[in-house]
Amino acid sequence: MNPHGPQCRGVTGVLQRVGDKWSMLTINALAEGPRRFSELRRSIEGISQRMLTLTLRGLERDGLVTRTVTPSIPPRVDYELTKLGQSLQQPVGELARWAIDHLTEIQASQQRFDVVADAAREEGKLSRE
Amino acid sequence: MNPHGPQCRGVTGVLQRVGDKWSMLTINALAEGPRRFSELRRSIEGISQRMLTLTLRGLERDGLVTRTVTPSIPPRVDYELTKLGQSLQQPVGELARWAIDHLTEIQASQQRFDVVADAAREEGKLSRE
DNA sequence: CCGAATCCTTTCCGATACTG
DNA sequence: CAGTATCGGAAAGGATTCGG
Numbered sequence: 001m002n003p004h005g006p007q008c009r010g011v012t013g014v015l016q017r018v019g020d021k022w023s024m025l026t027i028n029a030l031a032e033g034p035r036r037f038s039e040l041r042r043s044i045e046g047i048s049q050r051m052l053t054l055t056l057r058g059l060e061r062d063g064l065v066t067r068t069v070t071p072s073i074p075p076r077v078d079y080e081l082t083k084l085g086q087s088l089q090q091p092v093g094e095l096a097r098w099a100i101d102h103l104t105e106i107q108a109s110q111q112r113f114d115v116v117a118d119a120a121r122e123e124g125k126l127s128r129e
Numbered sequence: 130m131n132p133h134g135p136q137c138r139g140v141t142g143v144l145q146r147v148g149d150k151w152s153m154l155t156i157n158a159l160a161e162g163p164r165r166f167s168e169l170r171r172s173i174e175g176i177s178q179r180m181l182t183l184t185l186r187g188l189e190r191d192g193l194v195t196r197t198v199t200p201s202i203p204p205r206v207d208y209e210l211t212k213l214g215q216s217l218q219q220p221v222g223e224l225a226r227w228a229i230d231h232l233t234e235i236q237a238s239q240q241r242f243d244v245v246a247d248a249a250r251e252e253g254k255l256s257r258e
Numbered sequence: 259c260c261g262a263a264t265c266c267t268t269t270c271c272g273a274t275a276c277t278g
Numbered sequence: 279c280a281g282t283a284t285c286g287g288a289a290a291g292g293a294t295t296c297g298g
């Protein structure tokens with residue numbers, strides 16, 4: 001694959017979408033069926049109303065979710081994964097599996113790295129005095 | 130999978146790494162074997178020295194690449210994918226495949242969305258005058 | 259209930275200059 | 279060659295307020 005062709009940019013774009021702080025959590029929350037806005041807000045720990053709105057807009061723009069307004073009082077808005085959105089779940093699921101399988105390995109590496117990095121900084125501090 | 134357990138955070142962490150602007154491009158540039166810093170810098174279009182350094186540090190911290198210094202003059206530093214880094218390529222490859230397969234669909238959706246959004250904004254502008 | 263708008267803080271990142 | 283240090287603009291994102 002040409003690393004600088006339009007395809008590569010597209011792939012990078014998709015990676016950035018799934019790497020977005022809230023997108024995958026949102027898709028995950030929609031995995032088992034349609035949910036309304038306030039349900040999503042409650043089920044996605046720590047998300048602000050603003051970010052949920054923005055995330056859903058982005059997903060809707062990409063064709064991954066649909067937005068359905070029911071003009072009742074109070075108003076009601078439901079979100080649902082499209083077929084495209086559902087089809088994303090498999091490849092992301094495999095990545096998730098990889099992450100889970102290697103999580104302890106990654107965390108161990110991070111700890112080793114941080115210990116060494118801290119020691120190096122102390123070293124530099126001492127020799128500069 | 131518990132959506133708020135430590136596993137989920139780990140998965141999100143991995144997604145954010147692959148979604149990082151330069152990480153996957155860097156891993157990709159290392160796919161066929163070790164490369165030295167300046168080679169990477171040239172082969173990854175548009176990356177700054179700073180970001181290449183930071184990206185490589187992050188990947189090294191996660192145990193995805195190794196950094197090997199050869200203290201010659203001029204100095205030489207080689208980077209290479211670890212086994213862990215190589216094992217990441219398959220699941221990411223599948224996501225890349227998905228992205229390529231659905232790229233036109235996504236772009237079409239984006240265009241439709243943008244057209245409608247623009248029309249809505251114009252509408253609002255008119256009714257406010 | 260849903261979400262747009264605003265404010266404000268934090269983080270990102272490119273450009274530049276400097277070091278071993 | 280391979281970094282590190284610093285600065286400033288841009289963007290992300292949380293908190294809050296207002297509106298339909």
